[in-house]
Amino acid sequence: MIVTCVRVALVSFLVSIAAASSSPADGFLAGQRFVLTGRVTSAQEGPMEGVLVSAKRDGSPITVTVVTDKTGRYGFPAERMPAGHYALQIRAIGYELPTPAGADVDPEQPANADLALAKVADISGQLTSTEWFASMPGTAEQKRPLIECMSCHTLDRVVRSKFTADEFVDVLKRMANYANNSTTVHPQPRIVERPIPDDRARKVAAYLSTVNLSKADRWAYELKPLPRPTGRATRVIITEYDLPRATIAPHDVRADADGFIWYSNFVEPYLGRLDPRSGAHEEFAYPLQKPGFPAGALALEPDGNGNWWLALMFQSGLAKFDTRTRTFRLYPLPPELASGTAQQSMVMPRQSHVDGKVWTNDVNSHSILRLDLATGAYEKIDPFADMPVGRNHSPYGMVADKDNNLFFMDFGDESVGRVDGKTFRGTIYPTPTPRSRPRRTMLDDKGRLWFAEFAADRLGMFDTARESFKEWDVPTPHTYPYDAYLDKNGELWSGSMSSDRVLRLDPQTGTSVEYLLPHQTNVRRIYIDDTTTPVTFWAGNNHHAAIVKLEPLD
């Protein structure tokens, strides 16, 4: 965990350019000049590999992070570090900077900042939700309901609570009545009550009271931190762009052809745009359709003309942002569909030029909707109408093929589905792993869907031509991957709401690398920029108002 407010004695001195250039230099950093270098050590380990060192210039919204190599050395390239004074932070589980650190960067005089870390007395404050999941005793079935807690907050507040089982019942029922587009700094109550069965709440509450602090001042179980990055996982540079308000919750992130980064704001009625070259930020407001209902949009997708579409969640309906005129056009639901619980989380306009139709969903009724652009009318399709009732179906992640047939993820259950755009015939393909809860997806140019199996800790591929699946385990249990994206090199990327790690997996070999992020980062939709070499990973930090760029060095 980054230590933010610790006093530190920092040894900082100028070194020669020659000395600085002996720092790590691979990939796009090869041949570059470093303006800030140093070595990270501790009394316990000596030189420390896999320590994230972050530098943030005074007054800047941009934080740059590099990782120490096996000799404990780190280096910040000159091109990323304008002159100025930088505050330094670190992330290394079990360690902290004993006092605040900083360095003056001058392009003409490279600086050195060696960092001596101190052991923390208590690592509990540094654990990710993934590490709490791994530490807590209990069965997979007992832990399974907790994976939705991370939609709004980490597990830290759950395990630190002192609620008894009885007290937790009311807490769970109260939590369930916040809209899922809530954050701790911007909670949004549901308008229509969502009743939770008492017996179900009591079952979860009974378990939670065994893993929190209701019976003791300290957890009775061993805390199990994940190891620090090593080897290839240290060869990365990460840039975080703070957004101007703490309440901004970037959910889906996409780049346009001009290099701007666009994002949906999960809790406020704005479409956001970041210029990563300058850090400049701009927002575009759209009117609330249902004042008083939770605000914010989830899915952000471009149509064939590069205009942006938003799924308006509890505001219901869809919004299209014309990038030329910079105006919104709203597509509200008709009264018969716009119930108090109507919720559009997804939108798929990519192939709307084929037939003038845009796909979306209605979470509450577990159905798919299709918008006719010419009339503004919606058609409703229930692909599970003939399936056993009582299952939690929920069409979620969506893509459309070249003929604007829909493929969707059944996030509530375990299937990939297809809806024919002409006949509405529904075909359901159960994933090999039961109860996998496939979440977000992308379609590659070979007709393969790549997707995250949220509840199965797996990534999946569905070949739409062969109608067959492949699955890969993610390397760290309790990652709960949210999304998957195949890059131009055939490598698969994923992010997580719980682990603060970015996964890069080679589907051919099954080998993978996990990049640790500098801060607690709730990752939702991810985007890979294939125009760079190596490719560039983008995501939003949904709970901490930042856009994250990750550049592997190989």
Add this chain to the structure above:
Amino acid sequence: MKTSERASLLLGLALFVPLAITTAAFAGGASLDEDEEDASNAGVSFFGFAKDLNRGGGVPDAKVSADIKNRNASLVTRTDDQGHFKFSGFSKEIDPKDVEITCTKDGYKLQRTVRRQAPGDQVSTVEVDCLMVKP
């Protein structure tokens, strides 16, 4: 069928089928609701093998489709390494006699399917074997 008629039909079907869970889950999934599945609503499930009549043994990685007569939905899966497949099935309103199971695989031809089910009114599973040959 015109689009509007199709939409009306589908909307009608959607309204006809009772919603087991009337409350919205989180961003689209389950959680506290998740264990509310009611097995008593499940219909007949199907399982069986795709069998190679020439060599004997199972046919792995065959596509298996379950289609309901005169309805607009199907389930698709593939056989495992032993040629086995299973479907959790459709809703209990669907008569298992109206469910057709077919198997396909490149290089094979489906000769016929064999259905077996336990006698009695309360049928919960139906075994269907696909007997396949190489032409």
